[in-house]
Amino acid sequence: MGHNDPVEILSSDLTLDEALAAAVEFAREAVATEVGADRVGGHLEVAMEDDRLATHLFDCTSPGYRGWRWAVTLARTPEALEPTVCDVVLLPGPDALVAPAWVPWSERVQPGDLGVGDVFPTGAQDPRLVAGFTDEDDLEGAGSQSPLSPGTWELGLGRARVLSQIGRDDAADRWYAGDMGPDSAMAKNAPHTCLTCGFLMPMGGAFGQMFAVCANVMAPADGRVVALDYGCGAHSEVQVDEVPADEVLADDLLPEGEGADAHLPGGDPVSESDAATSGAEEPALDAGVLDALALDDDLVEDAIEDLDGTVPVDAVEGLILDDAGEQDEPSANDEPTDLIDSVAAVAPKRPRGRGWLRGRST
Incomplete structure (x- = not known):
């Protein structure tokens, strides 16, 4: 009973001890002695945990502990009928409000939590990493390795550790199943795949067989690793039918005739003498x-x-x-x-x- 988990009634073939089961008031007094009688509610049940070892559960009436239970464990010897108090604890019931289960800090940190100035140490035995070639002595015998061996793909000179096969597989699976993989909504609605795109920047090594880097500034994956069968609407070979622009028309038609003999719309032709006379008129004084x-x-x-x-x-x-x-x-x-x-x-x-x-x- 030393845990802090919700109480679960043990189901076993143990025979109920009548002497222990009848000691309800004895168990209640044990709780009242510890916390006071006003915090002890009604008797809920009794359960056998072992031979001549039983636990009585009482409702807790303390404010803020709704759903919690007082657990009193009693025991007796084979010759004695008087029980003995083994333990009195407060345990959460099925409906009790409890804190989430404790998780180590290394497991609580999630991708994206690392901020400016934060550090996240990598374990010495991280399976995603293996020792790299750090000295010339380590290169002895490297030429005898098979060309298909992962050791020849990346020597890792100057680095204490490089990606292991587990680390490579983990990264490949994560990228392929992520937003830049073929199963994303963007890829399923794309007209073409990245494999035929002119903005694709190939990657070296084993990853180049499945992934590349996007270099299209208009694409959502610009500067990110994409699967070769990923795609988006910014593919270099996407063509659309150009809609011809209508010809711009200017109304530069003049009335019939030219100069002073031109006919004005809806009026009589203006003669040169009339134009001269109208221009010579003096304005009337106010x-x-x-x-x-x-x-x-x-x-x-x-x-x-x-x-x-x-x-x-x-x-x-x-x-x-x-x-x-x-x-x-x-x-x-x-x-x-x-x-x-x-x-x-x-x-x-x-x-x-x-x-x-x-x-x-x-």
Whole structure:
């Protein structure tokens, strides 16, 4: 009873000892003495483990130990009927919550667990490795070996150990059954195998008979060992039918005729005389420009008085118009708003609009 595994009732041909089986309260008192009567539940069963050796099981009522059982082992001599307590332990039952079975550290580490700075020592008797040729003396007699011997495939100069036959077989089986083997979903849906791919880099030695290295950057196996009967959609000989591109058409058709005689769509032909006349028309002046041109000297002087001397008189007098009629007629390229902006710059800040100017002039 020195284990910590779930209790299993032993099935044997041992005859139940009546004296030991009847000592239920005696066994309960033994548990109560150790942990207290409040932690001992009902009697579950009794089982014979040997001649005159029985174990009583009681339910454990301690919080956090649901499904655990108190096990009390009793024994007696052939002449005595009074039992003796051999052991009192707490054992997990079939429904008890227990920790996983202990696994050695060397067996807990899985592929992919090794990180930066971690080390994983290899055992001295690892069956995947064998001693390599490390000295010239070891090469004596190597030439007499058979050409098919694994020793001639890889001498391992400078390495204390090299792959053994077990290590080679283990690696080959793992790679062939992995994601880069023929049974993967990618390989089963590939149009061709790697054996006929131009991106295949052969491997030397015995592994070259089954594996190679992929060198296609677009392939999922780029830089990895692949089986020769593996395949993917990035095979070098995959060809697809090219879809011809439609010819680009430009609408460069001109109306009938050329130059000024061209007919416009939905209209009459434009004559040269009409084009010259339309181009010579002068743009109409805005009403605001005409009002500004009609300002007299008194209006400008009144604006100067309203400024209370904050603007030099010379800056405003330069804007006085002697006679609106003497001004040159504005051409089509003149900006009619320049004069309005100039007058607005020296005029007092009043509500915008031309009404107040006309009111002052009248």
